[in-house]
Amino acid sequence: MAPVSLEDVSFRYRRQPVIERLNLACGDGGVLALLGPNGSGKTTLLKLLLGILEPSSGRVRLDGRDLRRIPARERARRLAYVPQVHREAFGYRVFDVVLMGRMPHSGFLGRYGVTDRRLAGEALERLGIGHLAERPYTEVSGGERQLALIARALAQGARTLVLDEPTNGLDYGNQQRLLDRLARLRRDGYSCIFTTHHPDHARRVADRVVMLRRGEIVRDGAPGEIVTAAGVAALYGLEPDPAADHAQGDARCFP
Numbered sequence: 218m219a220p221v222s223l224e225d226v227s228f229r230y231r232r233q234p235v236i237e238r239l240n241l242a243c244g245d246g247g248v249l250a251l252l253g254p255n256g257s258g259k260t261t262l263l264k265l266l267l268g269i270l271e272p273s274s275g276r277v278r279l280d281g282r283d284l285r286r287i288p289a290r291e292r293a294r295r296l297a298y299v300p301q302v303h304r305e306a307f308g309y310r311v312f313d314v315v316l317m318g319r320m321p322h323s324g325f326l327g328r329y330g331v332t333d334r335r336l337a338g339e340a341l342e343r344l345g346i347g348h349l350a351e352r353p354y355t356e357v358s359g360g361e362r363q364l365a366l367i368a369r370a371l372a373q374g375a376r377t378l379v380l381d382e383p384t385n386g387l388d389y390g391n392q393q394r395l396l397d398r399l400a401r402l403r404r405d406g407y408s409c410i411f412t413t414h415h416p417d418h419a420r421r422v423a424d425r426v427v428m429l430r431r432g433e434i435v436r437d438g439a440p441g442e443i444v445t446a447a448g449v450a451a452l453y454g455l456e457p458d459p460a461a462d463h464a465q466g467d468a469r470c471f472p
């Protein structure tokens with residue numbers, strides 16, 4: 218587990234302020250979902266947590282240590298980033314994409330050893346995609362690519378996974394399977410932080426939901442308490458539908 222905290226963090230892209238004096242402690246277990254409208258700063262926040270971006274002011278700590286003082290390889294062994302699915306330009310095998318997760322552990326000249334290959338194979342099996350190992354990454358489906366990227370994060374050895382819209386572009390069945398995988402990782406003791414545009418996904422799998430609006434945390438709490446019709450309507454600037462919470466029991470919270 219890798220507890221990460223943002224302390225009074227502000228961030229701007231050139232002149233545009235995106236995050237203002239934000240405080241957040243996470244990564245210490247369970248699943249945290251980050252919800253917010255387009256452009257509210259979700260991806261920026263993830264990149265700050267990972268040290269991909271540096272705060273304009275304030276501090277990010279990993280296990281109490283200033284993130285900037287922790288070498289990139291060590292950081293990568295604690296925190297793994299699962300980016301949005303993308304097409305690699307080269308036709309690496311799925312296995313090779315997962316093996317890349319071992320880079321922070323690889324020795325001199327970055328050679329992979331037997332243990333690296335074994336761990337990459339185990340990560341593929343754990344995600345249920347061992348049969349895809351030899352297939353070109355460019356030729357598997359979006360859902361399978363997403364699972365391969367999660368397998369890469371597991372191979373990396375990090376116990377805290379940071380996932381940017383992991384269900385984006387997946388069909389309904391693959392979205393549900395992906396959420397099941399997150400729930401299983403949680404049961405196995407991993408900590409997951411993910412962004413989503415689906416309040417239902419947050420409600421289904423998260424222990425904690427953080428709602429972000431214009432770079433500020435507007436709500437932070439248990440999904441059952443804050444991912445309600447009123448909470449979601451306020452976050453996205455919609456008219457609340459008082460019937461929605463009751464329409465389908467606990468399964469849905471908005472139309």
Ligand SMILES: Nc1ncnc2c1ncn2[C@@H]1O[C@H](COP(=O)(O)OP(=O)(O)OP(=O)(O)O)[C@@H](O)[C@H]1O
Binds near residue numbers: 233257
């Ligand atoms: N590289 C960049 N340079 C300049 N501005 C950027 C850059 N990346 C993001 N922004 C701006 O920062 C703000 C927050 O963007 P960010 O991608 O963090 O939001 P988001 O909540 O993840 O959005 P979405 O849900 O649409 O993916 C937006 O106004 C965006 O236009």
